Amino acid sequence: MVMAYLDHAATTPMLAEALDAYVAAAREVGNPSSLHAAGRGARRLVEESRERIAAVLGARPSEVIFTSGGTESDNLGTKGIYWARRGADRRRNRVVAAAVEHHAVLDAVEWLATHEGAEVSWLPVDATGRVDPESLAALLAEHGDEIAVVSAQWANNEVGTIQPVEELSRLATRAGIPFHTDAVQAVGQVPVDFAASGVAALTLTGHKLGGPVGVGALLLGRDIAATPLLHGGGQERDVRSGTLDTPGVVAFAVAVESAVKTRAEYAQRVAALRDDLVARVRTAIPDAIYNGDPERRLPGNAHFSFPGCEGDALLLLLDAQGIACSTGSACSAGVAQPSHVLLAMGADNDRARSSLRFTLGHTSTAEDVDELLKALPGAVERARRATAWKTPR
Amino acid sequence: MSGGVDSAVAAARARDAGHDVTGVHLALARNPQTYRTGARGCCTLEDSRDARRAADVIGIPFYVWDMAEQFHDDVVDDFVAEYAAGRTPNPCLRCNEKIKFAAVLDRAVALGFDAVVTGHHARLGPDGRLRRSVDPAKDQSYVLAVLTRAQLDRAVFPLGDSTKERVRAEAAERGLAVADKPDSHDICFIADGDTKGFLAQRLGQAPGDIVDGRTGTVLGQHDGAYAYTIGQRKGLDLRVPAPDGRPRYVLSITPKTNTVTVGPREDLAVDTVTATRVIWHGTPTPVECEVQLRAHGEVVPAVVTVGSDGLVAHLRTPARGVAAGQAIVAYRPDPDGDVVLGSATITSGALASGPAASAASGPAHRA
Numbered sequence: 001m002v003m004a005y006l007d008h009a010a011t012t013p014m015l016a017e018a019l020d021a022y023v024a025a026a027r028e029v030g031n032p033s034s035l036h037a038a039g040r041g042a043r044r045l046v047e048e049s050r051e052r053i054a055a056v057l058g059a060r061p062s063e064v065i066f067t068s069g070g071t072e073s074d075n076l077g078t079k080g081i082y083w084a085r086r087g088a089d090r091r092r093n094r095v096v097a098a099a100v101e102h103h104a105v106l107d108a109v110e111w112l113a114t115h116e117g118a119e120v121s122w123l124p125v126d127a128t129g130r131v132d133p134e135s136l137a138a139l140l141a142e143h144g145d146e147i148a149v150v151s152a153q154w155a156n157n158e159v160g161t162i163q164p165v166e167e168l169s170r171l172a173t174r175a176g177i178p179f180h181t182d183a184v185q186a187v188g189q190v191p192v193d194f195a196a197s198g199v200a201a202l203t204l205t206g207h208k209l210g211g212p213v214g215v216g217a218l219l220l221g222r223d224i225a226a227t228p229l230l231h232g233g234g235q236e237r238d239v240r241s242g243t244l245d246t247p248g249v250v251a252f253a254v255a256v257e258s259a260v261k262t263r264a265e266y267a268q269r270v271a272a273l274r275d276d277l278v279a280r281v282r283t284a285i286p287d288a289i290y291n292g293d294p295e296r297r298l299p300g301n302a303h304f305s306f307p308g309c310e311g312d313a314l315l316l317l318l319d320a321q322g323i324a325c326s327t328g329s330a331c332s333a334g335v336a337q338p339s340h341v342l343l344a345m346g347a348d349n350d351r352a353r354s355s356l357r358f359t360l361g362h363t364s365t366a367e368d369v370d371e372l373l374k375a376l377p378g379a380v381e382r383a384r385r386a387t388a389w390k391t392p393r
Numbered sequence: 394m395s396g397g398v399d400s401a402v403a404a405a406r407a408r409d410a411g412h413d414v415t416g417v418h419l420a421l422a423r424n425p426q427t428y429r430t431g432a433r434g435c436c437t438l439e440d441s442r443d444a445r446r447a448a449d450v451i452g453i454p455f456y457v458w459d460m461a462e463q464f465h466d467d468v469v470d471d472f473v474a475e476y477a478a479g480r481t482p483n484p485c486l487r488c489n490e491k492i493k494f495a496a497v498l499d500r501a502v503a504l505g506f507d508a509v510v511t512g513h514h515a516r517l518g519p520d521g522r523l524r525r526s527v528d529p530a531k532d533q534s535y536v537l538a539v540l541t542r543a544q545l546d547r548a549v550f551p552l553g554d555s556t557k558e559r560v561r562a563e564a565a566e567r568g569l570a571v572a573d574k575p576d577s578h579d580i581c582f583i584a585d586g587d588t589k590g591f592l593a594q595r596l597g598q599a600p601g602d603i604v605d606g607r608t609g610t611v612l613g614q615h616d617g618a619y620a621y622t623i624g625q626r627k628g629l630d631l632r633v634p635a636p637d638g639r640p641r642y643v644l645s646i647t648p649k650t651n652t653v654t655v656g657p658r659e660d661l662a663v664d665t666v667t668a669t670r671v672i673w674h675g676t677p678t679p680v681e682c683e684v685q686l687r688a689h690g691e692v693v694p695a696v697v698t699v700g701s702d703g704l705v706a707h708l709r710t711p712a713r714g715v716a717a718g719q720a721i722v723a724y725r726p727d728p729d730g731d732v733v734l735g736s737a738t739i740t741s742g743a744l745a746s747g748p749a750a751s752a753a754s755g756p757a758h759r760a
Contacts, residue, residue, distance in 0.1 A: 313504060320415070
């Protein structure tokens with residue numbers, strides 16, 4: 001029983017045309033690497049898809065590397081580029097990344113530090129979650145000839161803050177350092193142009209924009225070297241081996257094209273719903289803290305801290321009333337850890353643990369917001385009482 | 394929902410009874426890797442996944458609640474402190490008292506739930522009395538008897554009328570993958586089962602004497618009195634054999650002098666037990682009843698008197714291995730499941746009559 005799905009940043013429903021395209025392609029046989037007619041048929045579908053994605057994102061077709069999704073693309077964009085760059089120049093052993101990166105970048109970079117001996121510099125963020133380009137400029141001035149790769153997300157998955165990617169990219173590129181950006185949350189939400197942004201590598205994934213789960217891409221500049229994570233048949237410029245998922249790629253391309261082409265009106269509609277949600281939440285719960293940058297943020301993202309509440313208690317109470325949202329940070333045994341994003345923004349543990357993310361998407365309606373506002377005040381009141389169990393008995 | 398078969402079936406039965414049920418798994422370890430792994434205990438990542446999968450099959454929401462701090466403060470620290478004080482704690486009992494039917498219950502009630510359902514093997518009928526399970530081998534009323542009236546009023550034990558065998562069969566019928574999961578027996582927060590090592594790590598070495606209870610002769614040394622339990626025979630490592638060559642047992646532990654006192658088996662006998670921290674459900678005393686003095690221990694007839702300064706039980710037949718820190722639970726025999734009259738924490742045991750009384754060289758020896 002889902003009354004209101006407000007977790008589109010986790011995954012969003014597939015577009016009908018993407019699902020139709022998937023099913024049509026899945027009925028056909030053919031490995032795109034095969035030479036016979038069936039293989040050629042599949043290859044044609046894959047290459048057309050590559051061209052469609054390239055066209056709407058300002059990339060060349062050869063720059064589209066299909067992957068299994070955001071996590072793989074982020075690993076390739078950080079580890080792959082780091083290995084290649086350090087392989088070419090031993091001095092380049094430093095990785096720079098924003099402190100608010102998704103775990104797919106964060107943990108990949110930490111793994112490089114732990115297992116590959118990489119030096120790591122984290123770019124700090126301000127109270128809105130935004131990286132100051134000055135901090136990157138300072139790092140480049142100090143360590144410019146040691147840095148192998150810089151990674152900063154296009155937009156944050158928790159609080160929705162949009163980063164000054166073009167400025168950061170320009171600084172890194174000018175210093176001769178490849179710049180990777182995780183644009184999983186950005187494509188289809190804000191204008192994204194690979195060539196114009198000047199980034200060396202860009203991560204996107206299907207299921208955040210109406211495509212299927214399990215397929216994504218790394219846009220990788222033609223002259224950017226990346227050491228493969230997966231070795232095998234040499235598909236995808238020899239950077240990403242593995243039989244191409246033809247139906248997944250086809251549906252992914254349909255979704256990317258649709259999301260980018262309808263983006264402007266989508267963003268306007270969803271931002272209006274979001275603004276209504278934010279205004280009504282603030283009226284209903286006056287001490288709620290609206291996290292993130294109020295202006296430079298994703299259109300569908302609303303992120304609050306509710307003082308005196310635990311985010312996971314709120315989530316449980318809203319879930320029981322059919323409202324799906326997120327505390328924003330995942331966890332191993334299901335135990336909520338305070339969000340590293342909120343902590344990097346200077347929030348204390350209590351505020352970080354008291355936060356909840358509502359994300360709207362292409363199927364969101366005004367009724368979804370109404371349902372949330374019906375349930376939220378009571379849930380907040382109850383969650384506040386539930387915090388009392390922590391106090392000494 | 395621990396990830397075991399009992400709590401899974403309990404949750405399913407509660408759902409079938411028409412309740413609006415939410416599954417909760419307790420994360421009790423500060424670092425889950427340090428607790429018992431595999432299918433044998435609770436608290437691990439694998440158990441959390443098993444519990445989640447069971448909740449999915451039953452069709453109920455499922456959440457993990459982080460109770461690691463409370464568990465550490467109220468159960469693990471208490472466990473160590475009790476041993477340090479020469480007593481023998483029961484951490485499962487403490488967990489029921491302080492975590493499952495306190496911290497968890499309080500939070501649940503605040504969130505709008507009415508009760509906590511667990512997979513304990515005990516009966517709690519319409520009369521509100523806590524009774525033994527129909528499965529005597531699996532009965533857990535001993536570790537639940539510490540619950541107050543208010544706690545019992547918000548507790549539901551759906552398994553008390555079923556044997557463990559029946560619960561496993563039902564789990565299989567319901568398609569729950571945990572149907573064949575082995576029972577857990579050991580202390581969940583001691584990963585390797587080495588209680589002595591666990592205590593030594595926290596309490597350090599504290600060498601002292603092992604003394605003969607009858608003669609006062611020093612028979613050997615120990616590295617820490619906390620490693621010994623009343624009634625223990627193995628691992629005493631005494632260089633001087635008893636004159637009659639018979640085995641010796643731990644009779645008492647005295648933290649003040651850091652002494653472990655040993656003697657023959659008959660000196661373990663106790664016929665008077667005093668206890669404190671009494672939970673009593675209203676039956677007038679003195680009362681003729683049965684008492685159980687440790688988990689899965691023997692049951693002996695006794696006369697129990699509850700007064701303002703605690704509980705005293707006069708045992709009709711002497712019991713052995715009565716350890717301070719364990720619970721004494723009083724039952725009224727009943728064909729529909731022996732009824733729990735009350736519970737208290739043992740402070741001492743003594744032998745008022747019989748051959749060992751004089752040997753104990755005093756009116757009472759600390760148990």
